[in-house]
Amino acid sequence: MIYFIAQNRNLVGFELVLSNVPGALGKVSSLIASYGLNIEYLETCFLSEGEYGLFIIVDFTKSRIEPQDLLNKLRGIREYVLSVSLAPTIRDIIYPPRFCIIDLGGIRAILLSVANIEGIIKGLRERLGDNINSIFLFQLGYSVGKKTYELYAKMRNIKDINDGIKLFMALIRGAGWGEIIDYTIEDNKLILKIDRLWECEIQKREVDRPASHYVRGIITGFFREITRLGLEVRERKCIALGDPYCEFEILFKQGNKST
Incomplete structure (x- = not known):
């Protein structure tokens, strides 16, 4: 550095x-x-x-x-x-x-400064518009989430939701993306509370709706692979809107295996 x-x-x-x-x-x-x-x-x-x-x-x-x-x-x-x-x-x-070379769990990692991530996130929004930009970032994040599962979870035979959460916590903390400060597992959903999430932090006072699309996509792809269930991820609280942390609700569709 x-x-x-x-x-x-x-x-x-x-x-x-x-x-x-x-x-x-x-x-x-x-x-x-x-x-x-x-x-x-x-x-x-x-x-x-x-x-x-x-x-x-x-x-x-x-x-x-x-x-x-x-x-x-x-x-x-x-x-x-x-x-x-x-x-x-x-x-x-x-x-x-x-x-x-920067190493994150035995796999090469790179650092992106605020200049990089603001240029990507805000630049795409300016050029594509809010709707297309959100779809593009979500799909990009979804692919990243699936690859993250493959490189970090699958090779360690992690299939349990609790172990998956702990691994996800370690990865985003190690990469400097944010901090999972709390989580709750219920029958058909998982609640993740993330502090200082970079994607939303750089968009404070610039949006009128929850700002995470890329990380929301990553969460979707990662936990769909962990659980092998269809799921939907919603951001219910967002620091870009003045909330103290970002809160993601992961709704599992029981019996609906992902493909």
């Missing part, structure tokens, strides 16, 4: 390659702490069985030690640190020099 430096702070990035052995990360963090420095951010990157990458942001705001001095100290831990360098910057942005 890239990291934005707040004003009046002296944050410096370091890119390290560490031996993949017990104690390597602890040795690095202990050395940094011994100089009264705090690690602001940390991420790792698998490189091989014997080594891994480490990208850290260190706060030098009130420090008397210079970044170059810490760099030299880190180079001295030769038992654990195979290489270390300062991370590049562009104005107020620090970013890692090494490309690293």
Whole structure:
């Protein structure tokens, strides 16, 4: 990821390659702490069985030690640190020099910024109109939901609705899509309450009806595959309309197997 430096702070990035052995990360963090420095951010990157990458942001705001001095100290831990360098910057942005694939449950993932998702969601609405846009996004999400089931649930033989909910919770939390804060299972329906759902959050004060079509489609495709039942998903509450969270009602059609 890239990291934005707040004003009046002296944050410096370091890119390290560490031996993949017990104690390597602890040795690095202990050395940094011994100089009264705090690690602001940390991420790792698998490189091989014997080594891994480490990208850290260190706060030098009130420090008397210079970044170059810490760099030299880190180079001295030769038992654990195979290489270390300062991370590049562009104005107020620090970013890692090494490309690293983002992994979500063993499957490659990508990050989409607000610029990406607003451009997609709002751009489609402007060009296609509300009705066609909602149908297009729902169908797109439905296909994604079915594929999500195939890649994450089917390979783990998840068929129980409770396990399916837990997996769905893990996936949207891990991807930064939102947080399932509560759910209720009844005889013929499931209620999901999702906080900070990105699709609706970016459309606050811009719509006059529940705004989720893409994620509603994903929920439909995913849980239809889990239950093997026909179902309908309605968004009953939406943060785009001022509600505290988004609430989805999943109505199961008993005895109606999906195909």
